[in-house]
Amino acid sequence: MTEVVNLTTMEVDALIDVDGGLNLTDGHARLVLTPQQSDIVARIPGMFEEAVRRPFPEIELAAHKAFFEAIGQHSAPVGSGRILSCYSSTLATDIVARALPAGATVAVLHPTFDNIADLLKTRGLELVPLTEEELLAEQWPGAPVNAIVVTLPNNPTGLITPEGHLKSLAEHAVRHNQIVIIDASFRGQVRDAQYDTYAVLDAAGADWITIEDTGKLWPTHELKIGLLAYSERTNLPIEHAFSESLLAASPVVLQLITDLAGDWVDGGYERARELVERNRTVVKETLAQVGLKLADPDSQISVARIELPEAGPDSAVLHKEMLKRGVHVLPCAPFHWADPESGLRFIRISLARPFETVQKAIQTMAEAYKDLTPTS
Amino acid sequence: MTEVVNLTTMEVDALIDVDGGLNLTDGHARLVLTPQQSDIVARIPGMFEEAVRRPFPEIELAAHKAFFEAIGQHSAPVGSGRILSCYSSTLATDIVARALPAGATVAVLHPTFDNIADLLKTRGLELVPLTEEELLAEQWPGAPVNAIVVTLPNNPTGLITPEGHLKSLAEHAVRHNQIVIIDASFRGQVRDAQYDTYAVLDAAGADWITIEDTGKLWPTHELKIGLLAYSERTNLPIEHAFSESLLAASPVVLQLITDLAGDWVDGGYERARELVERNRTVVKETLAQVGLKLADPDSQISVARIELPEAGPDSAVLHKEMLKRGVHVLPCAPFHWADPESGLRFIRISLARPFETVQKAIQTMAEAYKDLTPTS
Numbered sequence: 001m002t003e004v005v006n007l008t009t010m011e012v013d014a015l016i017d018v019d020g021g022l023n024l025t026d027g028h029a030r031l032v033l034t035p036q037q038s039d040i041v042a043r044i045p046g047m048f049e050e051a052v053r054r055p056f057p058e059i060e061l062a063a064h065k066a067f068f069e070a071i072g073q074h075s076a077p078v079g080s081g082r083i084l085s086c087y088s089s090t091l092a093t094d095i096v097a098r099a100l101p102a103g104a105t106v107a108v109l110h111p112t113f114d115n116i117a118d119l120l121k122t123r124g125l126e127l128v129p130l131t132e133e134e135l136l137a138e139q140w141p142g143a144p145v146n147a148i149v150v151t152l153p154n155n156p157t158g159l160i161t162p163e164g165h166l167k168s169l170a171e172h173a174v175r176h177n178q179i180v181i182i183d184a185s186f187r188g189q190v191r192d193a194q195y196d197t198y199a200v201l202d203a204a205g206a207d208w209i210t211i212e213d214t215g216k217l218w219p220t221h222e223l224k225i226g227l228l229a230y231s232e233r234t235n236l237p238i239e240h241a242f243s244e245s246l247l248a249a250s251p252v253v254l255q256l257i258t259d260l261a262g263d264w265v266d267g268g269y270e271r272a273r274e275l276v277e278r279n280r281t282v283v284k285e286t287l288a289q290v291g292l293k294l295a296d297p298d299s300q301i302s303v304a305r306i307e308l309p310e311a312g313p314d315s316a317v318l319h320k321e322m323l324k325r326g327v328h329v330l331p332c333a334p335f336h337w338a339d340p341e342s343g344l345r346f347i348r349i350s351l352a353r354p355f356e357t358v359q360k361a362i363q364t365m366a367e368a369y370k371d372l373t374p375t376s
Numbered sequence: 377m378t379e380v381v382n383l384t385t386m387e388v389d390a391l392i393d394v395d396g397g398l399n400l401t402d403g404h405a406r407l408v409l410t411p412q413q414s415d416i417v418a419r420i421p422g423m424f425e426e427a428v429r430r431p432f433p434e435i436e437l438a439a440h441k442a443f444f445e446a447i448g449q450h451s452a453p454v455g456s457g458r459i460l461s462c463y464s465s466t467l468a469t470d471i472v473a474r475a476l477p478a479g480a481t482v483a484v485l486h487p488t489f490d491n492i493a494d495l496l497k498t499r500g501l502e503l504v505p506l507t508e509e510e511l512l513a514e515q516w517p518g519a520p521v522n523a524i525v526v527t528l529p530n531n532p533t534g535l536i537t538p539e540g541h542l543k544s545l546a547e548h549a550v551r552h553n554q555i556v557i558i559d560a561s562f563r564g565q566v567r568d569a570q571y572d573t574y575a576v577l578d579a580a581g582a583d584w585i586t587i588e589d590t591g592k593l594w595p596t597h598e599l600k601i602g603l604l605a606y607s608e609r610t611n612l613p614i615e616h617a618f619s620e621s622l623l624a625a626s627p628v629v630l631q632l633i634t635d636l637a638g639d640w641v642d643g644g645y646e647r648a649r650e651l652v653e654r655n656r657t658v659v660k661e662t663l664a665q666v667g668l669k670l671a672d673p674d675s676q677i678s679v680a681r682i683e684l685p686e687a688g689p690d691s692a693v694l695h696k697e698m699l700k701r702g703v704h705v706l707p708c709a710p711f712h713w714a715d716p717e718s719g720l721r722f723i724r725i726s727l728a729r730p731f732e733t734v735q736k737a738i739q740t741m742a743e744a745y746k747d748l749t750p751t752s
Contacts, residue, residue: 020431091463121475240385253599
């Protein structure tokens with residue numbers, strides 16, 4: 001049995017590395033601001049004044065409108081009172097975990113970011129895995145599953161649940177009296193994931209909860225919002241759980257989101273995509289020189305998995321060697337929360353970094369891999 | 377039995393009141409920035425650049441140094457790795473609640489802000505009340521209590537646990553193998569609460585956890601940090617619980633804290649105190665005209681309790697009447713988390729508001745009280 005440290009702990013270690021190692025761990029956007037984003041950040045002092053002048057609900061509503069429009073979610077319940085602004089998507093997930101009935105059984109996509117499974121387990125819920133293969137085959141779990149959690153796009157694989165599959169899941173869930181929970185934290189990065197999921201879920205008559213995130217889109221140094229939306233049918237004590245966790249998000253951050261969402265539809269999306277794809281290309285080309293390749297060549301999100309052939313070192317060994325050489329990446333075992341061994345041949349890297357950082361780090365990875373692999 | 381809605385829910389209602397009612401509910405500083413604070417906020421865009429240039433641990437350490445110095449906590453474990461920066465003090469409290477052993481019994485000060493008790497109960501802990509009278513008489517609980525939570529200064533009463541009493545508590549806890557947990561969220565507001573509690577706790581050899589907060593000090597619209605510090609003896613999975621909740625606080629907010637703490641020792645404390653005391657005076661004088669008075673005349677924190685005589689309306693009735701007149705305050709029953717009835721004769725108001733807001737709201741309260749009270 002592989003000993004599993006959670007992914008965030010490794011991300012914290014990378015963040016506090018006093019030797020200044022290269023950090024390709026977390027999926028947060030760690031980029032220099034674009035000129036357009038810099039102009040917005042320059043307006044923050046004025047947002048403080050605005051936060052005193054304008055009523056909070058008005059500021060929050062404007063942010064919800066701008067953000068959901070920017071990511072194609074035209075049927076999101078903006079203005080209904082069923083969208084809660086949290087400090088982060090993690091906090092939104094924990095609020096959902098707390099609001100679910102004690103002892104409920106939850107099917108969770110596998111693999112996916114371990115924090116989702118951890119937060120649910122810590123609140124005493126029973127978990128069963130739903131593999132990506134089962135999702136693609138529309139093999140949805142029945143009783144005793146009370147809720148089904150899908151990450152869309154999935155992290156780390158980038159898999160986007162197709163619209164027809166989501167419809168099938170929603171209809172299944174209605175028949176089996178299950179709640180559909182969508183973690184769409186990476187959605188803003190990928191147009192293909194921006195079909196109107198709220199319309200699909202509502203058309204099926206589903207009881208749904210959705211989590212959206214601004215933290216993966218913009219390099220705002222943790223000034224972000226996790227949004228928790230839920231359907232009219234949802235009958236869980238979500239507002240009560242919210243009130244235990246916070247009073248309100250920051251009206252300054254909400255204004256920042258409004259403006260960044262405006263930039264996102266005005267070329268910001270394309271500017272961010274270009275950088276990520278340039279980084280993905282250098283990763284692909286550099287690794288090809290030592291016979292390594294991307295595990296998910298079609299993935300469009302800002303993280304990528306690298307597959308390690310059985311003949312060479314596994315991810316635990318390569319991860320350790322890269323740490324020695326001053327590069328932080330994530331071994332994938334913890335993403336496989338129900339079966340860590342099955343993630344041993346994968347490494348996850350973040351592409352939301354300056355080009356030079358990714359280039360240098362991946363060069364180090366290629367060298368480390370070569371040194372660890374017996375010549376045939 | 378009084379039906380108890382949690383306090384934060386009432387604070388949320390006040391915040392989203394679209395009719396623009398006066399909000400004296402939450403203890404957050406809702407003030408116009410002083411000129412000195414405005415100058416600091418104007419530097420935020422530069423803090424974004426700095427967050428890219430400087431390593432995170434350096435930025436965080438500077439904030440911890442400045443903040444703990446500004447509030448007199450010279451023995452806090454700054455630089456030891458035993459201070460965690462969280463999004464809020466609520467999140468810090470939840471992290472502690474999660475890290476405490478499942479099923480532990482916790483003594484919690486009574487009355488105090490209901491959120492503390494709620495977060496502990498939600499994590500499955502058993503609670504017993506520790507009254508302020510017991511605290512002042514140094515009657516500390518023995519077995520089966522595993523941890524003792526004291527709010528210092530207490531919210532809503534403003535009671536400051538004297539240094540000798542904290543020493544007595546710490547020594548008692550060592551003898552009984554208990555953890556001392558201090559919620560010092562309001563400490564920054566009051567010099568008398570700024571004796572070096574870390575020195576007292578460490579001198580006794582106690583196993584302690586302390587929560588500090590910047591959110592009650594500065595009108596930064598929820599750009600704040602809750603700090604979770606713990607003793608070298610503390611053997612709970614606090615770091616693991618932290619990693620389940622967040623990766624890191626914002627380096628921009630940490631820089632903001634550093635500068636605001638600098639201003640705090642450079643006259644900022646006195647400027648804030650002056651405003652709060654001016655507000656307390658207008659409350660006292662206006663209420664005296666209708667025979668009402670402050671329940672805690674010696675309290676120095678930015679909230680105040682008003683006592684309602686048995687002859688007149690109780691707080692539930694007065695609260696409802698004030699809502700009709702567009703003023704939001706907090707009835708105190710929920711602060712008395714173990715015995716809501718005992719809080720029925722108290723109303724809590726926040727003084728961290730512009731003078732005109734407090735003056736107008738308290739005038740409305742005096743009128744409402746007069747109209748509800750039978751003339752003798």
